[in-house]
Amino acid sequence: MPVPKRRNYDAVPACTIEAALNLINGRWKGVILYHLLQDGTTRFNALQRRCPGSTARLLAKQLRELEEDGFINRTVYAVVPPKVEYSLTEEGRSIAPILMQLCDWGRGWLDRRHLTTLADDPVERVA
Template identity: 50%
Template sequence: MQRQVYDCTPGCPVESTLQVIAGKWKSVILYHLFTAGTCRFSILQKRLPGCSRRMLARQLQELVQDGVIAKRVYPVVPPKTEYWITPFGQTLKPVIMAMETWGRQYNSVNGKPRQ
């Protein structure tokens, strides 16, 4: 799968950030991993009911490839897979938490339900 390349000046730091967290579910996945810690695939699937199993697996795979999260698969039946934020991924915490703060403010101004 080819990723979206944003037309920005070479080396644009905003473009670099978007390359990692762009996608409907990546920021939400990161938010849940930051707030809950290590999560199994099934837990993430329950927390993102609008995200298909295939899309969740793809978004997680891309985050692993980018070194933002890590994955451990346990050799049991059925397979048990856990995901957590890497030390490099921890550097995104202020970005994701700022998104949460802004989203809460937006929701309160626009009458959206609190979560």
């Protein structure tokens, strides 16, 4: 059974890596941060397209947590239909070097195994 994320910031983590990983822990958080870093301000549906396999509910939950933790800004426009945009805060941009190193490491790991990602696949996929 997975361990629930600790949202109590008064609890002292055992080490700094635990503190850092607790903030970005979540199936889509790293992907969301990476795409906001690459694409800039982005709407919900565009983020959902970048996270194939994610449900709207899970993505919204992860976005809320990233907002609570100060990594992203959520801007709501009073229009019909509703328009919501997400962008990185200074705190969110501060993790960019780590995300880029993780991206490079992931690319190397895939290359060593002769694997590709969906983004690398040149074959058109039928929706």
